[in-house]
Amino acid sequence: MVNRKLFLLISFIFLSLQNFAQDATALVQKVKAKLDQVNNYEAAGIMKTNVSFLKVPEAQVTVYFKKPDKLKIKNDHGISLVPKGAVSISLNNLLKGSFTALDAGNEMIDNKKIRIIKLLPVDENADIVLSTLYIDETSLLIVKAKTTTRESGSYEVEMYYGKYASYALPDKVVFTFNTKDYKLPKGITFDYDDGSKKKTENSVNNTKGKVEINYSSYIINKGLPDSVFQ
Amino acid sequence: MWKLLQIELFKIFKRPRTYISFGAIAAMILIIQLGLKFDGKSYLQLLMSGISDSFYVPYEMILNGYLVAFVILNTLLIQVPLLIALVAGDAIAGEANMGTLRLLVTRPVSRTQLMLAKFAASVIYTVLLLLWMALLALFLSMLFFGTNDMIIARNDVMEQISRNDIMWRYICAFGYASVALSTVAALAFLLSVFAENSIGPIVSTISIVIVLTILSEMKIPLYDNTVKPYLFTSHMLAWKGFFYSKANNDGQTIKGSIENLPAILRSLGVLLTYIFLFVASAIFVFNKKDILS
């Protein structure tokens, strides 16, 4: 009896999981479909970089995207150092290929019920080990994604939607990533020591970098030559 | 006074040796420019090795005229004191060696005025040398390498400056460098008073600058707060401070700002004090000196 009950319980749990899993996959597919309506875009924005060892001015950037996974951030007037993950971890990239979607529950963010779904790539050699997507089910928008990669650590992307929500394009993206501390190679140059206290304790702790892009406008599906991604 | 200055400048710029400095600077700058033109990427890769793991580094854009000028200044401002000493160390000792000093001092001109004119001439030479450097290092590089934002590496931070926020910083930096090098000129000038040929003061000046620079750059805690703040060489690099911007709370640099202006002004004050002390001592000693050459 006990065994049978146990069996039923296990079966139930398994079936439920299966059910949820299918549901999660379906949701991800829906989200993907929404993302897929954009074939390409060209967006103007302001990029702010906040990394402990980088002192960079605000930059006017143009972001180019083309399906399936081409993304380029270009500084209109000068140079921008773009974190590597910010390009390779575009949403389309996350949802590319085959993966297993697992439901990881709900959470309330900004009074919205958010589904948490974990994606495990089927390909064992893929760079991405695990992604966690936070999806607003009603609008089918990803509001947050956490990604762990084999090569370049963990990333987190937060997205805030506005005018272009129907295309699943955010008005603001905040990209958080881990960095190694920077140290000038020895013997390159003499630095000026102005006698101020060095922020040593700061540089040890603060190894998270943040890049924020505020988009002002998108030009969607008007076609883009491949040459802009060179 | 103006006449004396004219005479001193005339003497400096009539000498072939004066132009060696201008030639040497041109040669060094061209060598650095050529090197960076052909192999600048390797240099940058070394410089950026700390961040190229996590960032896309557009080397071609970073290697622009502004950066090249910065690299040149970094390298040359260590060598240029030699060229300054070549003229300033010669100011008195050279005349003593030639035997013209006694003729000069028997003119109806006070020794103090003569010294001030000579020092002023050395400073003008220094400034002209720097202008020449600016012309070649900055403007020629801008022509060869184009312009863009400038990214410079500090000990633990990289600074990016927008291209339209750079030129005034260079003007300030060259202005500061002329004070820094005038300090070297003042030292050479002081040593020149004691010697009867110019080799002594030139070599001593260079030796002092080298020893003090090493002391300034050594990371020895014992010296950090005791000796270093008082060495003029510690303050000669403060021109770099003009390229360091303030950052706001978001970590974004503020256009047109200077990270630590009080520190630069303090350094400037230290250098000006040194110049005053060196020149005043030189004049004092020279006024007491018996001209036996």
Place this chain on the structure above:
Amino acid sequence: MASIVRVSHLSKHFSEIKAVDDLSFTVNAGDIYGFLGQNGAGKSTTIRMLLTLIKPTDGQIEIFGMNLQTQRKEILKQVGAVIERPDLYKYLTGFENISMFAKMSGEKISKKKLMQQLEQVGLAERAFSKVQTYSLGMKQRLGIAIALINNPQLVILDEPTNGLDPQGIADIRNLILHLSKNEKKTVIVSSHLLSEIELIANRMLIVDKGKKIVEGTVDELFDPAEMILELQTVNHEKTLAIINNSPWKNFLQKQLTEIFFFKMNRKDIPAFNNFLVHNGVEVLSFQSRHSLEDYFLSLTSANQHVETFTN
């Protein structure tokens, strides 16, 4: 006569060495003032003190009635000098050299005037060649031209003929005489050679080891009538006896290894000669001279041989 330079109790000590020791002398307007001494006697140190190159340890210098310490500039405007070697800016031309120093003289001097000055010393043709191509004599003349550009009242020439050939020496000598006679300048000229000074100076100062030996007019110091007579005879003893029995013994200064030295007036020499002949003295040599050189050398202790004559 107005004094141009008045030096009183001037001393200069270089640590232990007394280069100049309590020296006093006066140079009058219009003098060609000879300043004599061996090398190292303190001439150059004194001249450098007159020109403010060296600070005196002690003593006073007045030039044109002004204190050199307090009115240096005013005094130097009226002084021209050539000090030892005529060192100039070799990489500049003669004209550039002279015009540079002219600018420092405090007066505006026209280009024409400068060229005239160069012409006076015979350098007009080479005015625009670099000084490094000049001979020593040319450099010396350029040095003098530079000393004269501001038309100074007092000209100081320190060893101006050193290293020059005979023609060069003669040129300098004529120039000094010209400056004194025609341009009414006061000239101080130093030398270690009496032969140079005696031909031109009207007054002189002789120094040794930093001290004044003697100062005065050349006429005063060296009466040309005073002669030194050297006599050598066959029989020294016999001659001595003859002389000791005559009034001539008063003129005998010294006898050295068979040689008598007499000091007497030029006009008495023929009489002395007659006396010797009449007394049957067999003369081997009879020499008279009045060279100042002997006197100078004796004064400056360089020649022990004739030292006795000055005592």
